Amino acid sequence: MSIASPAITGIDSHAHIFRQDLPMVASRRYSPHYDALVEQYLAHLDRHGLSHGVLIQPSFLGADNGFMVEALRRHPERLRAVAVVDVTVSDAELDELAAAGVVGIRLNLIGKQLQEYTGAAWNALFERLAGRGWQVEIQRGIDDLAQIVPAIVATGVNLVIDHFGLPTGGIDAQNPDHQAFLQLLGDSRVWLKLSAAYRSKTDPLQCAAVLAQVRAAAGGIERFLWGSDWPNTQFEDRTDYAEQFELIEALLPDAAERHQVLVANPARLFGFSNNR
Numbered sequence: 001m002s003i004a005s006p007a008i009t010g011i012d013s014h015a016h017i018f019r020q021d022l023p024m025v026a027s028r029r030y031s032p033h034y035d036a037l038v039e040q041y042l043a044h045l046d047r048h049g050l051s052h053g054v055l056i057q058p059s060f061l062g063a064d065n066g067f068m069v070e071a072l073r074r075h076p077e078r079l080r081a082v083a084v085v086d087v088t089v090s091d092a093e094l095d096e097l098a099a100a101g102v103v104g105i106r107l108n109l110i111g112k113q114l115q116e117y118t119g120a121a122w123n124a125l126f127e128r129l130a131g132r133g134w135q136v137e138i139q140r141g142i143d144d145l146a147q148i149v150p151a152i153v154a155t156g157v158n159l160v161i162d163h164f165g166l167p168t169g170g171i172d173a174q175n176p177d178h179q180a181f182l183q184l185l186g187d188s189r190v191w192l193k194l195s196a197a198y199r200s201k202t203d204p205l206q207c208a209a210v211l212a213q214v215r216a217a218a219g220g221i222e223r224f225l226w227g228s229d230w231p232n233t234q235f236e237d238r239t240d241y242a243e244q245f246e247l248i249e250a251l252l253p254d255a256a257e258r259h260q261v262l263v264a265n266p267a268r269l270f271g272f273s274n275n276r
Contacts, residue, residue, distance in 0.1 A: 038075065
């Protein structure tokens with residue numbers, strides 16, 4: 001007998017779970033010194049009146065999505081996830097991930113060469129994901145997002161840009177690279193997460209200015225999402241879940257707009273419904 005999903009009151013579209021004793025990739029930039037468990041995450045959702053969440057595979061765990069998938073299987077009524085996969089991932093592996101509740105893959109391109117993610121092999125994978133209705137999520141700084149996003153979107157897949165596009169200190173409308181980023185947001189397949197402003201050293205005032213710029217560029221807020229970025233890795237001593245939730249409430253004081261970003265948009269993109 002299937003478990004009924006709770007009514008959608010809010011969706012946190014970006015959080016990570018892990019244990020510090022899990023195998024980690026040798027090339028990682030960060031190693032956690034604590035555990036971030038799904039039960040802790042669900043407690044944060046409950047405390048803030050949120051019904052659902054999206055788990056994002058941490059880059060330091062690489063393509064071993066097992067810990068995240070196990071959490072999905074325990075809480076299928078509340079969670080979806082975005083996995084990390086190798087370019088050679090098989091259809092059978094994708095089927096298994098999909099059955100658990102995975103709806104996309106993440107490319108953390110911080111410190112990576114962009115050309116490593118172009119070409120026939122990656123395009124073939126993106127086309128396979130498009131056929132499944134999956135998304136590709138990208139973490140990369142604002143200055144060169146326009147070098148890679150159009151080619152990925154051209155394969156037919158939805159694409160999500162993490163963390164406001166990481167516009168350090170804000171978006172400079174006179175900077176050609178920033179102009180190119182804003183132009184990306186006009187594409188109906190490009191989505192943006194209003195998350196982790198602290199990762200681009202953007203204070204609340206700058207954040208409000210960035211939101212106004214991206215809203216104008218996207219023609220509205222219909223493809224914007226919110227994420228807590230819990231447990232705020234590497235910034236644990238500078239922010240927390242409550243502060244991140246308060247920021248989106250401050251940025252979107254209108255209840256209808258908050259509903260758009262916290263409920264309607266992510267429900268559509270991540271496939272949440274009351275009868276999964």
